[in-house]
Amino acid sequence: MNIILAFIILASSGFGLTGTDQREDTLSTIMQSSITSAVIQSKQQVPGKPGVKQNTTEIDPQADAPKVKGVYVTAYSAGGSRMDQLINLIDDTELNAMVIDIKDDEGYITYKTDNPKLLELGDSQPFIKDIHQLMDRLEKHDIYPIARVVVFKDTILAKKNPELSFRKSDGTVWKNGGGDSFVNPYEREVWEYNLEIAKEAAKLGFKEIQFDYVRFPEGFEKRADSLKYTKTEQSRVDVVADFVQYAREELAPMGIRVSVDIFGYAASVPAAEGIGQDFVKISKNVDVISPMVYPSHYSAGWYGSQTPDKAPYQVIKGSMEDTHKKLDELGEKKPIIRPWIQDFTASWLGSGNYTKYGKFEIEEQIRALKDTNVDEYLLWNASNRYTEGVDH
Template sequence: MNIILALFILASAGLGSSGPQEGNLTAKLQASLNTAMIQGMHQNNSQGHGRTEGKGQGQNGIKPNTTAIDPQVDAPKVKGIYVTAYSAGGSRMNQLVDLLDKTDLNAMVIDIKDDEGYITYKTDNPKLKELGKSQPFIKDIKQLMKRLEKHDIYPIARVVVFKDTILAKKNPELSFRKSDGTVWTNGGGDSFVNPYSKEVWDYNIEIAKEAAKLGFKEIQFDYVRFPEGFEKRADSLKYTKTDQSRVDVVSDFVQYAREELAPLGIRVSVDIFGYAASVPAAEGIGQDFVKISKNVDIISPMVYPSHYTAGWFGSPVPDKAPYQTIKGSMEDTHKKLDELGEQKPIIRPWIQDFTASWLGSGNYAKYGKKEIEEQIRALKDTNVDEYLLWNASNRYTEGVTHK
């Protein structure tokens, strides 16, 4: 079990975002994971998913209880795309709006607080200006919202939560500090802020509430976790903490966010990497797939075929088997979440609309209409009728049937 968890935490280093932001990171991950171990990990977890069930309890001791109330029962079945703030505020938006007008795609996930921590539009909110920093890629946010409404595009605000270099630099006490008092950064130069901090929680919820006032219907939280490999440095870094486990702190934030946003009629969704549905909880980074899913309206596992190594779901090259890979990941997702009963959230995965050429010759397929439609077919065959397309440059494949 320790080996399994170690591999999972290693996987989180490359999979902890909504997409392949760093293709070379995924390539390193592919090279570093032992194929035989991964095959064993999946085999072990596909045979009952390591359940130890007591009377009235499921995995993780969670008891299915009252039905979660959807704050937006009239929301459409979302089929969306990821849109950077740069695209949303620039000329590429013309092409993206046209794409949605011509197809059954109906939603956009737009960066409102991005991966560095910038608020991507001009805000006059004193709380947000005090802690954060605006980088107005979206020059006229109100005009953007009017445009989305005119074209009947369902607006989802992406808010990157605990990966926040801007907040960490402005307020080191809200981050993780080294022994000399300087803010810790990961290998990519990014800093995280402390999930134990209620001030960090409220800052991100304030951003979400402002997005709601602007007209966004849903808030999608990303990087809802501690830094990858945190368990290796948890005792050497300086930060405020309580007696709560990292898993409980992260799931409590999600529950708090939902409680704050539901009265506004706003749905809450969370991104989580695809491996999470197939392996035990990643206690090092504080993510438990079931506990997080219990507290959201929508869960969005990132199940890009390119992010699975050889042997997953019986495929020697998962990237070349989009139907097989997506089908296997969704079957695992249902198994993991069925115990929640009526609290089971909508499953709306991120799927792949990019070519993972960094995997090297023979290890990837060129993704186009066929590969994307195979992923969609796999979703349909596993009773999943919502999805999001990821392409970091926002160049989406034309001619795809989005049924």
Template structure:
């Protein structure tokens, strides 16, 4: 009997042990939370691209990411070859209910915070104040998707920072917090290392990275567009109501290094930039007007000269005739009556000469005036635009970035989500934006539902007549709002303005160049926006340590 039980028991034990081992092997280990990325871009190109990260009690102090250890895989098996497919509108979970707030007042939330213990604290902050939205990292500054998107082409880029994104969205829905998915687009070290052909190659044959070891992917390539839009579609399926694209640009200072890098222009290889087409049409129109005016003035000049020449000829003829008459009078008119007649004729001739001389004088004035007008007109002759190949490449960058935004809007529209873009604040202050990195404030704004300028006072150099902007947050925001208002007024259907403002202390600026930011400084920025008619804003703090007891609606009683 014992032998029979032994015979039956051993197989059962074997199956049980094998099942436990298999289950353990398929369970991902709990990730150690990382130091949140400082991530946000500056409002001035001369400033560092990332603010200093704040201390995060939920992490172990590591700033390493999986991107730094990735190797290049076989591109033949790359998920980028699979084109994303538009999904039906609405969230995957029909139980999620969101409404657009009276005005979005939001905070930035890292993947670490959204997936860690800090999330509950941040939810409580929003619930207990006039805040009502969260911008959550779904694709971070290194290119990691902050959750594991199982069953999608993007699973290899996934990192389990947010273990249960559905639960996060459910919590936001239950607390009426508007969810925005932040997707860092063209700064993507993960994808660049995996697919160097989608990035930039240095002259030494290595993948190009900036001074912080970050790589960018190429905005000229539609394959890169589709990759990011595919991730955005997955976020929309989770229930996010808005997709916020960040780093929608070429690397800082690209115009100074592009000639030393190898990269593809994709479908833009033989394309004429949109700005060239516009400039050429404007130049043609101006030249036609110039040539018409030049012809009119030339005709007027020629007429004045002809009158002058004719009058001079008349004067010469009159003088010759008078001389002849005088000689005849001297010979034939020696009587008193003859002398009187000659004197009368002489006076008549003199009057005729004076009339002709006056005509000459007037014709000369008219002639000189038209000559002067022609010279002045020639000074204002339209200059042919710069159509050099270098300028062509610069303007193609603007086209590529703008075209991506327009394409993303079209692709995401069936999913019922809004599209917003983060942009350098200083691009609104320049006539043509920042073409070197591909950002044109007006053109990008024309393609989105929401434009979010990054206007942290600490990230501006001396601007708007403010020597140390970090020390004057109200004035800096006030002056910026005036410029942005003028730029957006150029659009027939402008987007919502929702700037990023500062809730951190920029001590790296050095003594005397910064102030400690707290309740008063955050409220000053909000007040400046509200007084300018800008009701929406987002607050940035890299470590998600937000100031307590802030009045987020300072103009409301």
């Protein structure tokens, strides 16, 4: 989509995101922040954070990995009876991977850990009762295991260590409208904590670490000057990109891939300075980038559709074309593009604005990916109820 047209649409309608997906924040606020930042952002580049090595990780640590076609699995599902259905789904289709919550959206480590470093800062909520048994089961069924680690959205760490979070003038930890707290990307201790979780996941047998919520809170630029937190002269964009680079350099020697989830719109607009996400800078430092391009998340006018949720092929094709354009400048450093696509019905959009998602809608998204030379993808359904009979 022409970027000027995108600005006009966004300024008049917002990004139109609502719903029950646990990753979904008030995205329209972030979109407006992106537009404002694009207009006023400084051209000054700040040197990397002291102690962070420059790009040295050039080789894919999992060059023999399969072309991933996977599903999202909550820790509750992974440790419960639903896992039987999910494994059957993988066995009976061309799907071959699972993205499993190892550190969830609240900040809980989802299995029993005896690691003193992790227990000092965080907390374990063992939804997965026997992590070793789970890993053995995945290996037996030849399922490529990806550990999802939610990074800077972490209510548990913020409560236990307010100094690592964002505090209000009275000293209490700031919360967003949903009651969630974030921790400060400027704090190196937060980096090390999340990397310790990632390294433990790697030792357990996960082949890839997928970092989510690699950003500041939504609308942060509106409250950045009123909250108390540690910061440096680095821009928010640079400190987030530096974390990703550091994570990759730490995990690559272990043979582990690094992937990052990012809002799908990021491929179509300038950097989101407010939340510290620059699509290209993050992508340059990962093995895999996973834009969340659910058609339901786009408002009227995107990619020529007045009802994007009803146009799965059109939206996915447009978003992938934008993604390629954005990342082609990276040349050999262009990561694998593995988007999150929609396997849920967005009924919250209201009558006339959504369609029931089933076999046809999912296959249309997959067809659009193939037509834009993208052969990996992940299916998202927050309740882990995936459509059967799909030609993957």
